[in-house]
Amino acid sequence: MWAFNVTNVHEKIKVLRQNADFALKQTIRTVVSIIPARDAQVLEFKAHPPKKGFSTKEGQARMLHDLASIELQAMELGIRTLSEFPEVPQEFKEELWKITLSESEHLEMCLTEIEALGFKWGDWPVNCGLWQSVSPEDSILDRVLIVHRYLEGSGLDAGDSLLKRLGGVDAVGVQKAVKIINTEEIGHVLFGTNWYINFCKAEKLDPTHDFAWRMDKLRAVLPRRINPINHDLRKQSGFTPEEIQYLENLRMSFLEKDSVWKKKNS
Ligand SMILES: [Fe+2]
Ligand SMILES: [Fe+2]
Secondary structure (H helix, E strand, O other), rough: OHHOOOOOOOHHHHHHHHHHHHHHHHOOOOOOOOOOOOOOOOOOOOOOOOOOOOHHHHHHHHHHHHHHHHHHHHHHHHHHHHOOOOOOHHHHHHHHHHHHHHHHHHHHHHHHHHHHHHOOOOOOEEEEOHHHOOOOOOOHHHHHHHHHHHHHHHHHHHHHHHHHOOOOOOHHHHHHHHHHHHHHHHHHHHHHHHHHHHHHHHHOOOHHHHHHHHHHHHHOOOOOOOOOHHHHHHHOOOOOOHHHHHHHHHHHHHHHHHHHHHHHHH
């Protein structure tokens, strides 16, 4: 597969941008389950080295490196959805293609800031947790819910927490990049909400009931997210009060599991 097999991160961005025609016009369903090529070490999150605080340049660069890894996977997931769901409406493809390009810009922004701080891509290991949250067996409703409403939606909550933490340190370039990314991500999540509703309607499903049902079905495979839910950003990206409550309960169940685990192991 073209963009997945390109190893160098800068080359990957270039190849992606040259392939709009492929992404928008290809009609053959290509099932992608391999982990895409990386020019950084891929390690399970638990095996990553400890992080430094944001008051150090290394701590800031490491945070941007984690963010770059998220943007890279978001970019690849965009192409993956286009490859695995050739039957979706052209309008969906065009909007998703724009989002995929926007992820490539976010990735580039992170790489530039990492270098401005004196570090480079590959200085730390990465993981492919986002990529591994989806499956070739997903329906388009599963995929939109997982990628755009759950993963990118959780990214909004996390980005806001990040901005608050960065507020107290001298890191103008880093703050600017994170702020731009988080503002643009609202549109990505809104894309997910709008198309989630459209696909529900097309299948004669009630989105209000489907959200809880589908999240219950998928929650075992979703990565744990425990950042406080940002109600304002969630509302801006189309979440209903019932959906936000569901996410609050899910977060609480993750936190409870953590505290039971800690008690058992203390
Ligand atoms: Fe992004
Ligand atoms: Fe995004």
